[in-house]
Amino acid sequence: MYKYLLRHKLLFALNIIFAILDSALNVAMALVLKLLVDASSSGSIKDLKYAVIVFLMYIFISIIVWMVAKVLKACLLRRSLTDLKNQIFSKIIYRNINEFNEENSAKNISLLTNDINILEQDYYNNLFDLFSNLVAFIIATIAMIRLNIYAAIFVFAAALIPIGIPVISGKTLSRYRNAYSEAIGLFTVKIKDIFSGFEVIKGFNIEKRVLEDYRISNEGAELSKYRYNVFAGAIDSLATAFGFMIFLGTMSINAYFVITGKMTIGLMLAITQLMNNIVNPLVSLSSRLNRLKSVKLIEDKINDILLKHDESDEGISKKVFDDRLRFYNISFSYDGEKAVLKNVNFIIKKGRKYAIVGNSGGGKSTILKLLLRYYENHSGNIFIDGIDNKSIKAEDLYRLVSIIHQNIYMFDSSIRDNLTLFEDYSDEAIENAIDLSGLRELIKSLSDGINSPVGENGRNLSGGEKQRIAIARAIIKNTPILVIDEATSSLDNETSYNIENSILNIPELTCLVVTHKLNEEILKKYDSIFVLKDGALIEQGTFDELMERRAFFYNLYNVAKNGN
Numbered sequence: 001m002y003k004y005l006l007r008h009k010l011l012f013a014l015n016i017i018f019a020i021l022d023s024a025l026n027v028a029m030a031l032v033l034k035l036l037v038d039a040s041s042s043g044s045i046k047d048l049k050y051a052v053i054v055f056l057m058y059i060f061i062s063i064i065v066w067m068v069a070k071v072l073k074a075c076l077l078r079r080s081l082t083d084l085k086n087q088i089f090s091k092i093i094y095r096n097i098n099e100f101n102e103e104n105s106a107k108n109i110s111l112l113t114n115d116i117n118i119l120e121q122d123y124y125n126n127l128f129d130l131f132s133n134l135v136a137f138i139i140a141t142i143a144m145i146r147l148n149i150y151a152a153i154f155v156f157a158a159a160l161i162p163i164g165i166p167v168i169s170g171k172t173l174s175r176y177r178n179a180y181s182e183a184i185g186l187f188t189v190k191i192k193d194i195f196s197g198f199e200v201i202k203g204f205n206i207e208k209r210v211l212e213d214y215r216i217s218n219e220g221a222e223l224s225k226y227r228y229n230v231f232a233g234a235i236d237s238l239a240t241a242f243g244f245m246i247f248l249g250t251m252s253i254n255a256y257f258v259i260t261g262k263m264t265i266g267l268m269l270a271i272t273q274l275m276n277n278i279v280n281p282l283v284s285l286s287s288r289l290n291r292l293k294s295v296k297l298i299e300d301k302i303n304d305i306l307l308k309h310d311e312s313d314e315g316i317s318k319k320v321f322d323d324r325l326r327f328y329n330i331s332f333s334y335d336g337e338k339a340v341l342k343n344v345n346f347i348i349k350k351g352r353k354y355a356i357v358g359n360s361g362g363g364k365s366t367i368l369k370l371l372l373r374y375y376e377n378h379s380g381n382i383f384i385d386g387i388d389n390k391s392i393k394a395e396d397l398y399r400l401v402s403i404i405h406q407n408i409y410m411f412d413s414s415i416r417d418n419l420t421l422f423e424d425y426s427d428e429a430i431e432n433a434i435d436l437s438g439l440r441e442l443i444k445s446l447s448d449g450i451n452s453p454v455g456e457n458g459r460n461l462s463g464g465e466k467q468r469i470a471i472a473r474a475i476i477k478n479t480p481i482l483v484i485d486e487a488t489s490s491l492d493n494e495t496s497y498n499i500e501n502s503i504l505n506i507p508e509l510t511c512l513v514v515t516h517k518l519n520e521e522i523l524k525k526y527d528s529i530f531v532l533k534d535g536a537l538i539e540q541g542t543f544d545e546l547m548e549r550r551a552f553f554y555n556l557y558n559v560a561k562n563g564n
């Protein structure tokens with residue numbers, strides 16, 4: 001993690017210089033005090049005047065150095081943490097969909113917020129302080145040895161005790177810190193879950209239950225923070241107590257030297273002041289090292305992300321869809337137990353339109369997810385022009401295939417941004433997508449037209465309007481293959497028919513559409529219909545062929561027709 005500090009070399013070097021100056025000034029305080037006290041006991045006004053001027057100069061220089069040191073430290077921290085967070089985020093955003101799906105996204109939110117804050121406090125701030133302490137310690141030690149070797153020997157011998165504290169307590173503190181970070185992560189997951197399901201919570205009157213869930217999670221997080229703080233506080237108090245004992249011992253020895261006339265009061269004060277610069281770093285060394293050790297788990301979590309191999313730019317480059325897409329012996333299970341797809345085989349030819357129908361939970365959406373590599377642990381192969389989709393560069397795959405999902409995500413921006421997804425498209429492409437997706441009326445009715453805001457996750461829009469935006473978004477992307485997962489479920493039959501019809505009429509577009517709406521007129525437009533039942537492809541053919549067979553599709557169609 002320290003590498004992020006070294007990235008800004010000039011700022012880093014300036015920080016070192018000012019940290020050294022800052023520490024040197026701390027130590028110099030002892031000498032200034034000695035000058036002042038010795039001047040007062042010498043009875044010389046001239047010496048006193050000189051000492052006061054030196055003191056004033058000392059204060060003036062100190063203020064400047066402290067201020068500059070603080071600004072430099074804040075600058076370096078700001079830049080280093082921004083770099084670190086940018087890099088973590090970039091690694092996350094460039095992950096494969098299947099890798100991203102393996103984790104709860106709220107844990108990543110917690111990492112980028114809570115864990116980074118912990119890292120800032122207990123790692124970066126600590127490193128700075130450790131360095132300043134080390135410099136102050138070295139300068140004070142040299143000064144102390146030169147002023148009084150006996151006092152120096154005593155201080156060092158006594159200070160060995162607090163140094164041993166981190167060795168004894170380090171592991172336990174680290175355990176408490178890890179538990180705290182984990183609990184905060186879980187707490188973030190809980191909050192995200194609750195806020196995402198807010199409408200369900202209200203609609204089903206389950207506030208009490210949710211409040212109880214929240215309370216337990218909140219108390220868990222606070223308890224683990226409390227445990228960590230109590231333990232860290234106890235270690236700090238112990239170290240401070242040892243510090244006082246060393247202080248008392250040194251003062252007693254120095255007082256003895258003053259009484260026996262071997263030391264001036266000024267020197268005694270100077271040694272006491274120097275002792276602070278020796279004992280304090282040693283005493284705080286224990287807690288600082290402990291805190292550095294305690295962020296190990298967070299460091300590991302971050303390194304896991306940062307060191308992960310970036311696969312997005314790997315693979316075979318494939319820019320054009322030439323001929324066919326083939327599902328070859330595809331079997332798949334989400335959990336390794338229940339078979340969701342069973343030896344599925346089919347071929348999709350360029351420019352043709354295909355529908356997938358079947359029973360609920362039969363594996364229709366899963367077929368689309370495998371094509372788009374949301375999961376990669378299936379057996380068999382999905383070939384695009386003979387190349388396994390797993391070997392194709394992720395970026396190229398998503399330029400060949402786009403999907404319209406059942407659940408549509410809307411960015412909290414304008415309709416235009418949600419159509420273009422912040423990319424540049426010609427007005428012609430945008431207008432064409434608006435027409436094909438049936439958005440024209442909506443845009444006309446809004447005072448800001450295409451620039452109207454959609455609200456958080458599209459809350460200003462109806463389900464059907466969101467679906468139309470998702471359809472336009474996919475049309476505008478203009479990929480050669482379009483897969484659609486129940487994209488018109490929220491639309492009335494007529495709108496749904498019109499939109500599906502216009503998509504199916506795009507001649508060069510290859511379409512694979514999962515549909516529940518068994519509308520004869522639309523189904524007849526497909527070149528072939530795949531019928532899935534419990535993960536197996538049991539029938540395949542045109543609408544008329546399937547109806548003639550009078551098998552599963554025939555029944556499915558009739559049930560749907562009678563249901564309508």
Ligand SMILES: Nc1ncnc2c1ncn2[C@@H]1O[C@H](COP(=O)(O)OP(=O)(O)OP(=O)(O)O)[C@@H](O)[C@H]1O
Pocket residue numbers: 334335340358359360361362363364365366367
């Ligand atoms: N992420 C997941 N983890 C575990 N099981 C899953 C996951 N997604 C889907 N499943 C299960 O896999 C099976 C097939 O799901 P899939 O969504 O492909 O069916 P579907 O045919 O599209 O269903 P529907 O028509 O109801 O949308 C179902 O039993 C479902 O519960």
